Amino acid sequence: MTRTPYTARNGDVRLAVDDLGGAGGEPLLLLMGLGVSRLWWPDGMVAALIDAGFSVVSFDGRDAGGSTRFDDAPAGNPVTALLRRRPPAYTAEDMADDTVAVLDALGWQRAHLFGVSQGGLVAQRTALRHPGRVHTLTSYAAVPSDVRGAAVLRYVRLPFLARLTRMRHPAGRDGDVAAGLDLLRAVASPGYPFDEQDARLRVERELDAGLPSGVRDSRAQARQTSATWRGPRLRDLRVPTLVLHGEQDPLIRPAAGRRIAASVPNARYVELPGTGHDLPREIWPTVAREIRAHADETAQI
Numbered sequence: 001m002t003r004t005p006y007t008a009r010n011g012d013v014r015l016a017v018d019d020l021g022g023a024g025g026e027p028l029l030l031l032m033g034l035g036v037s038r039l040w041w042p043d044g045m046v047a048a049l050i051d052a053g054f055s056v057v058s059f060d061g062r063d064a065g066g067s068t069r070f071d072d073a074p075a076g077n078p079v080t081a082l083l084r085r086r087p088p089a090y091t092a093e094d095m096a097d098d099t100v101a102v103l104d105a106l107g108w109q110r111a112h113l114f115g116v117s118q119g120g121l122v123a124q125r126t127a128l129r130h131p132g133r134v135h136t137l138t139s140y141a142a143v144p145s146d147v148r149g150a151a152v153l154r155y156v157r158l159p160f161l162a163r164l165t166r167m168r169h170p171a172g173r174d175g176d177v178a179a180g181l182d183l184l185r186a187v188a189s190p191g192y193p194f195d196e197q198d199a200r201l202r203v204e205r206e207l208d209a210g211l212p213s214g215v216r217d218s219r220a221q222a223r224q225t226s227a228t229w230r231g232p233r234l235r236d237l238r239v240p241t242l243v244l245h246g247e248q249d250p251l252i253r254p255a256a257g258r259r260i261a262a263s264v265p266n267a268r269y270v271e272l273p274g275t276g277h278d279l280p281r282e283i284w285p286t287v288a289r290e291i292r293a294h295a296d297e298t299a300q301i
Contacts, residue, residue, distance in 0.1 A: 001020060001021070001043045001046065001047070002020075002021060003018040003019070003020060004018065004019035005017065005018055005019075006018070006019065006105055006106065007105070008059065008098075008101045008102045008104065008105035008106075009101060009105070010062075010094070010097050010098045010101035012068070013062050013067070013068045013094075013098065013101075014067060014068045015059055015060060015061070015062070015067045015068070015098055015101060015102055015105075016037075016038065016059060016060040016065055016066030016067050017038075017057060017058070017059040017060075017102055017105060017106070018038055018057065018058050018059070019055075019056075019057050019106075020041075020046050020050070020056040020057060020058060021046070021050050021055075021056060022049070022050035022053075022054050022055040022056050023055055024055065025050065025053045025054045025055040025056075026053060026054050026055065026112060026135070026295060027054075027055050027057070027103075027106070027108045027110070027111035027112065027135075028049060028054035028055065028056050028057070028111060028112045028113075028114060028291075029057050029058075029059070029099065029102065029103065029108075029111045029112070029113050029114070030046075030056065030057065030058040030059075030114050030115075030116075030119070031058075031059075031061065031099065031113065031114070031115035031116070031119030031120070031122050031123050032058065032060075032061075032064070032116060032117075032118075032119045033116050033117030033118045033119050033141075034117060034118035034214075034221050034224060034225070035063075035064055035214035035215065035217055035220055035221040035224065036064065036065070036206070036214035036215060037060050037064055037065025037066065037206050037209075037211050037214055038058035038059055038060050038065055039065065039202065039205045039206045039209060039211070040202045040203075040206065040214075041058050041202075042198060042202065042279055042281070042284070043198075043201075044198075044281050044284050045279050045284045045287065045288075046058075048284040048285055048287070048288035049114075049288050049291065051288070052288040052289070052291065052292040053292065054112070054291075054292075054295075057102070057106060059098075059099075059102045061095055061098055061118075061119075061122060061224070062090065062094070062095060062098055062224075063089075063220040063223050063224055064214055064220065064224075065206070065211050065214065066209070066211055067098075069220060070089040070090065070220075070223055071219070071220075073089035073223055088223070088226045088227050088228050089223045089226075089227075090223070090227055091227055091228055091229070091230070092122075092125055092227040092228060092229035092230075092231070093125070093129060093229070093230070093231060094227070095122050095125070095224075095227055096122060096125040096126040096128075096129045096130065096231075097129070097130075099113070099122060099123070099126040099130075100126065100130050100133055103133055109133070110132070110133055110134060110135050111133070111134065111135060112134075112135045112136045112137075112138070112291070112295055113126060113127065113134055113136070113137050113138065114138045114140070114291060115137075115138070115139055115140065115142065116140045116141055116142070116279070117140070117141050117142055117251075117252070117277065118142070118224060118225075119142075120138075120139035120140050120141060120142025121139075121142045121143060121145055123137055123138075123139055123142075124137065124139055124142065124144075124145035124234070124237070124260070125145045125229060125231060127237055127239040127241070128145065128231055128232045128234070128236065128237050129231050129232075131237075131238060131239050134239045135239075135240075135295065135298060136239065136240045136241070136242065136291075136294050136295055136298050137237075137239050137240070137241045137242070138241075138242045138243075138290075138291050138294060139241065139242070139243050139244070139257075139260055140243075140244040140245070140279075140287075141244070141245055141246060141249055141251075141252055141257070141277050142252070142256065142257070142260070143155045143156075143252060143256045144234055144256060144259050144260050144263060145229065145234055145260075146229065146232075146233040146234050146263075148228070148229065152225075155252055155253050155255060155256035155259075156251065156252060156253070157250060157251055157252075157253060160186075160250050160251055161251065163186070164183070164186060167179065167182055167183075169182070169216070173207060175216075176203075176207055176213040176215075176216060177200070177203055177204060177207065179213060179215045179216050180199075180202075180203030180206075180213065180215050181196070181199055181200060183215050184199040184202075184203070184278065185199075186250065187250060187251055187276055187277035187278050188276050188278050188280070189246060189248065189274055189275045189276040189278055189280045189282075189283075190248045190250075190274060190276060191248065191273060191274015191275060192274060192275075192280040192281075192282045192283075195280065195281060198281065233263075234260060234263035234264050235263050235264070235265070237263075237264045237265070238265065240266070240294065240297070240298040241260075241261070241264045241266075241267035241268070242267070242268050242270070242290060242291065242294040243257045243258075243260045243261040243264075243267055243268065243269045243270070244257070244270050244272060244287065244290065245257030245258075245269070245270075245271055245272065246271075246272050246274075246275030246276050246277060246278075247271050247272060247273050247274065247275060248274060248275060248276055249275070249276055249277045250276055250277060251276075251277040252277060254271055257269060257271070268294070270290055272286065
C-alpha cells in the first residue's frame with residue numbers, strides 16, 4: 001500500500017500522518033487504539049474503505065508511533081493511571097485538538113471519523129469538542145467518552161486485562177514482535193481464524209519504520225488513559241453517530257457500545273457476531289458497508 005507522509009502540528013506537538021489513498025473520495029480519518037501506531041491498520045480494511053468511496057488518512061496521536069512523545073512526564077501503567085490523582089501530561093481536549101490539527105494540515109474542512117478502541121474514544125471527544133469539523137462519527141470497540149477515572153473499569157474485563165499485564169517478553173526486536181503477536185492473538189475474534197501473517201506484517205511494519213513498540217510502552221499508554229476530559233457529555237453530541245462493537249470482545253464489554261449509542265441522540269448500534277477487540281478480515285466488507293451507509297444517510301438529511 002502506498003503511503004504519502006505528512007506532518008501536522010498542534011503547537012509544539014508533531015503528529016505523523018499518512019495519506020493512504022482514495023483521492024477524490026470523501027475525507028475519512030482513521031484513529032488507532034491505545035499506544036500503537038497508524039501502521040497497525042490492516043491494509044485490507046483500508047482498501048475496503050477506499051473502494052467504498054473514501055479518501056483515507058491515518059495518523060499517530062500524541063505519545064504513539066512517530067508523533068511527539070512525553071517520555072519525561074511521570075506515569076505508571078494504564079490501569080493505575082485511571083485511579084491515581086496525578087497531574088496529567090496533557091488533557092483529553094489536547095488529544096481531540098490533535099485530530100483537528102491533522103484536518104487542518106490536510107486542508108480538510110470536515111471529515112468522517114473512524115476510531116478503534118482508544119481511537120474511538122478520541123473520535124467521540126473530537127466530535128463533541130469540534131462538531132463543525134466532523135461529518136460523521138464511527139466508534140468501534142470503545143468506552144463512552146464521558147466516563148471518567150475508575151468508572152471506566154465497569155466496561156473493562158478485568159481478568160483479561162490482568163492477564164495482559166502479566167505477559168513477559170525478552171528485550172530486543174524478537175521480543176517486540178512476540179509481544180505484538182501475543183497481544184493480537186489475545187484480542188482476536190473467537191468466531192474467525194487468527195490471521196498470523198497479517199498480524200505479523202503489521203507488527204513488523206511498525207518496528208521496521210523505526211518506531212517504538214507501542215504494545216510494550218506502558219508509560220505512554222498510561223499518559224493517554226490518564227488524560228482528563230472536562231468537555232461535553234455524550235448526550236450533547238449532535239454529530240451523526242454509528243457505534244460498532246464485537247459481540248465477543250474480550251477486553252471491552254459490549255455494554256460500553258450500547259451505552260454510547262443509548263446516550264447519543266439518534267445513534268445507531270451494530271453488534272458484530274463472533275468479533276473480538278480487533279478487525280478480522282471477514283468483517284472488513286461489513287464495516288466498510290456500514291460506514292458507507294452511515295455517510296449516505298447523513299448526506300440525505
